[in-house]
Amino acid sequence: xxxxxxxxxxxxxxxxxxxxxxxxxxxxxxxxxxxxxxxxxxxxxxxxxxxxxxxxxxxxxxxxxxxxxxxxxxxxxxx
Numbered sequence: 001x002x003x004x005x006x007x008x009x010x011x012x013x014x015x016x017x018x019x020x021x022x023x024x025x026x027x028x029x030x031x032x033x034x035x036x037x038x039x040x041x042x043x044x045x046x047x048x049x050x051x052x053x054x055x056x057x058x059x060x061x062x063x064x065x066x067x068x069x070x071x072x073x074x075x076x077x078x079x
Contacts, residue, residue, distance in 0.1 A: 022040055028062065028063065
């Protein structure tokens with residue numbers, strides 16, 4: 001059996017702890033039928049640059065009925 005040797009990579013430093021904020025919050029379609037994703041701004045820095053984290057749903061069309069603002073009371077907590 002032949003084993004493949006993995007190549008070495010340069011170390012990358014990612015710094016977390018920057019003051020983050022949510023600029024878009026519609027994961028699972030909780031607030032509207034379009035743009036079904038959430039964006040957290042400035043989750044960290046890399047090489048002096050801020051970076052953001054975009055969250056999307058793996059469900060078809062990004063729609064999750066449990067996340068809708070008209071879902072049963074408390075259902076949004078799972079989103």
